[in-house]
Amino acid sequence: MSDHTIPHIGAAWREVVADLFEMTKPKVVLVMLITVWVGMALTPIGAIPWLAVIAGNIGIAALAGAGAAFNHILDEHIDQKMARTHKRPVATGRISRRAGLSFAGFLSVFGFSVLMIFTNALTAWLTLFSMVGYALVYTAYLKRATPQNIVIGGLAGAMPPLLGWTAITGHVMGLPLLLVLIIFAWTPPHFWALAIHRRDDYARAKIPMMPVTHGIAFTRIQVWLYSWLLLSVSMLPVALGALGGIYALSALLLGARFLQWSYWLLYEKKPDAPWGMFKYSISYLMILFIMMLVDHFTWSWLVSIIFPNI
Structure with missing residues (x-):
């Protein structure tokens, strides 16, 4: 392997990592996490349960990123036809569908496991259902089926404050x-x-x-x-x-x-x-x-x- 090959490989990996990160829609996840933090902060608690706070944010963010990644995969052909989305990693072929599915699957398992182990089962299942609601119910069906897609599917995207609350309290x-x-x-x-x-x-x-x-x-x-x-x-x-x-x-x-x-x-x-x-x-x-x-x-x-x- 030549000295010129190693920097080339490093640059290629950085591009792949950047594309995978883009698939998680980080700006959308950040806005969502703000509402998670509010849900956590408004809970009637005394001392801050730091483990639940940190794990809750990591797990919820991972599952939200998984939902976004599934959205990139399911909307590949739609994204190719739209000016706003035609340069997305899956739409351009920079990330293959198989690689994208593996990445989204990993984030799903990782996020669910973190929530289940370090917060509580209620938060883990609610977050998973929200991700499935966005990735499958909204993206795969409602988005293509009805002009009320945003109204019906909006519930999945509205869940983060409740997820933050349940991560700390364990109840609704x-x-x-x-x-x-x-x-x-x-x-x-x-x-x-x-x-x-x-x-x-x-x-x-x-x-x-x-x-x-x-x-x-x-x-x-x-x-x-x-x-x-x-x-x-x-x-x-x-x-x-x-x-x-x-x-x-x-x-x-x-x-x-x-x-x-x-x-x-x-x-x-x-x-x-x-x-x-x-x-x-x-x-x-x-x-x-x-x-x-x-x-x-x-x-x-x-x-x-x-x-x-x-």
Whole structure:
């Protein structure tokens, strides 16, 4: 083996690792992990169970990455027809279907094992079902079968806060279910804004997204209505006394901006409204969940000062 061969092999392996990492959709997983952290942080615990926290994040991230990898494999032919996705590793052939399946399978087994051993069975099974729901129920069936694919399949993507909660507590309660409901209501306007922006891509790939099957005007109305629903749902933790004024104000301001984008989209006030709303919706979700943490720990700190003996 020549001296020039070793660097070449090293560079090739780095490219393979980079492609496998891309298959896990790391940016999407990061946003999901933020909601996991919030679910963990809002649990009524004393000392932080670091093993459950670390293992929970690793296991949930691994299974989420597995679902994303399965999505790359199942959508290979669709991705090849869409400008947004045609350069993905499986779509271009840089990663073979066999290698991709092996990678996704490894992540699935690894993530499930970590959760089962170091957290609890409830979290392990819920996370696995969420991954299967996204990779198989949504990607393999719903995405190709109905314009309501995002609404029905959105439940799988809305589960992370509940998974974070159960990783720490081992049981289900009302507050994490409210957080799931927020993401569930957020998902349709988030994806439909993207679908309007990429309507021609979805039509070319023969994916029955709502702008393709029902038209852009009808989809704009749906986005507008779901934006109001999202604002209402986002206030439920306040109405039920689980979160306080800091979160309430944040949710109102963020929701008002969300409505403004959906208004611009509905009445075509901005030429880039679909793409702008899609990008804002990502920031909206991250900031909303971060403000849950700010609210929770601020009020906990104030209570500890005012009532030190509680």
